Amino acid sequence: PVPALNRFAGDVVLAFDRFRAPLTEAEIERRSPDSLKPDEFRNLCQWGYPYVFETFRFHMTLSGRVASQESPRLRAAIDSLFTEVLLRPVLVDALTLFVETEPGAPFMVLSHHALGRRSARKTA
Known part of the structure; x- marks a missing residue:
């Protein structure tokens, strides 16, 4: 947990919620609401995702669903790629806004925004 990242x-x-499309009943069901804890279900209904605020944990999705027999092989590949990288702090220096043009469509980059003071940013 990194409190500054969680904040x-x-x-x-909070800032972007007004741009979010309301969830459909199918989207709510896809999240298996009966398996969510009360706080997670409340977040899903209010914010469109169960894991925000107190229930947030930083994560990066690296693959689609993986069959259980493939999981150890994929885990080993991910560990070999990221173990050394994750020993150092990860710089969060930009915010990228993605859109899903229709349910199930690939996410597309709408805009990318560097964070921090302009004078402090370095570009190549």
Whole structure:
């Protein structure tokens, strides 16, 4: 857990929620609401995602669903790629806004925004 990152994530949810399309009943069901804890279900209904604010944990989705027999092989590949990288702090220096043009469509980059003071940013 990184408290500053968690606060930043919460601030982003609050600032951008007005741009979020309301969830459909199918989208709510896809999240298996009966398996969610009360706080997670409340977040799903209010914010469109169960894991925000107190229930947020930073994560990066690296693959689609993986069959259980493939999981150890994929885990080993991910560990070999990221173990050394994750020993150092990860710089969060930009916010990228993605859109899903229709349910199930690939996410597309709408805009990318550098964070921090302009004078402090370095570009190549």
